Amino acid sequence: MDTYDLIIIGAGPAGSTLATALEGSGKRVLLLDKQAFPRDKTCAGWVTPAVMTSLSIDPQHYGVGRTLQPIRRFRIGMMGQAPVENDHGEIVSYGIRRCEFDHYLLERTDCDKVLGEPVKSIERENGDWLANGRWRAPLVVGAGGHFCPVARLLGDGPGSHETVVAAKEVEFRMTPEQAETCRASGDTPELWFCRDLKGYAWIFRKGDYLNIGLGREDNHRLSDHLHHFVEEMKHTGHIPPDLPGRFKGHAYLLYDHAHRPLVDDGLMLLGDAAGLAYTQSGEGIRPAIESALMAAEVIRATTRCSATALQPYSDAIAQRFGSRAASQDNRWQLPDWVRTPLAGTLMRSHWFTRKVVTEKWFLHQEVPPLKAAV
Secondary structure: OEEOOEEEEOOOHHHHHHHHHOOOOOOOEEEEEOOOOOOOOOOOOEEOHHHHHHOOOOHHHHOOOOOOEEEOEEEEEEOOOOOEEEEOOOOOEEEOOHHHHHHHHHHHOOOEEEEOOOOOOEEEEOOEEEEOOOEEEOEEEEOOOOOOHHHHHOOOOOOOOOOEEEEEEEEEEOOHHHHHHOOOOOOOOEEEEOOOOOEEEEEEEEOOEEEEEEEEOOHHHHHHHHHHHHHHHHHOOOOOOOOOOOOEEEEEEEHHHOOOOOEEOOEEEOHHHHOOEOOOOOOOHHHHHHHHHHHHHHHHHOOOOOHHHHHHHHHHHHHHHOOOOOOOOOOOOOOHHHOOOOHHHHOOOHHHHHHHHHHHHHOOOOOOOOOOOO
16 A cells, blocks of 8 residues: 555646645655546636746747637627627637646646546545555545545535536537638637526637537526527527537536535545635636645645644635625526626626626636745
8 A cells, every 4th residue: 555645636737736836845645537638628728827827837838739729809798689899908818728738737747646547435544544445645635626536525525405507518629611610719709698697608719629618507407508509609600500419518616605615634625626616707727726726835834634734725715715605595606786687788888798707707807826836
């Protein structure tokens, strides 16, 4: 049996960032993931300059041999009415493919890795945790997404008691004929809000790749909403008529709606496993990265793994992202004051769609990058 100082379950952006941030700390780290990399990941796929700064990634270097789509504009609208296009005048975000981005972050890590093997058991023994009966550590970090096995060990774990947002998307490389007919512009992602404001769809072109998806609170109607949106976009000639048939699904918790504990004795949760997706947009990459950096600071500073010793991480999350205060009556991303008869008017406003929807809710431009960085 191999013994480590900590085991990270999930090798996505949160897990890889934590492993990289702990290099030089003297900690022996094992990184586990149920899938081999590179692997597909359901995600619209964009990262802000703040994420690139926190990860110490040079965009010019990253863009060599990988998809990196500069974003300067956004088209935002409500389904059934004309969208508004706003030009930000500079690069405000980047489009990436998660299969490339996650693999890049994983390859930067210098720790032991076991990929392509699911974690089937996590058991407590003499103050340590045993993963799959093969690896031992006093600390296990859950970074494996919404259904992370570590999340089952804290609180009530994943289940029907949680208000989950579900999304479906497809990303594919267009044929030359599809690329020629596709009217979506690479530097201008499109966000289309459902008329009841319980979700939104997106169309995002990244060179020859096209990403289309929709996320909603009431997932039992998700497929119907997605079908109607896709058919409307096909009918108007906005997207190619011959899309791949299978859309992949994904579930996650919005920050204000999650009630999972973040720490316990020898346990920590990061990113989507902790329910850290931004409440207004559902974006989870930046919260995942930042949670990993905050966790690394706490792990470096303590030799103990009790819930008390790890509590500064939970405090740092609350300070960074705010207190979780949503009720069950306020379930979706947009504040109640937007759910008014004026919603359609607001979505036709250049000022509102730029200053509030894009810059505040989706880009979080008013929030500077963390001082801690990889």
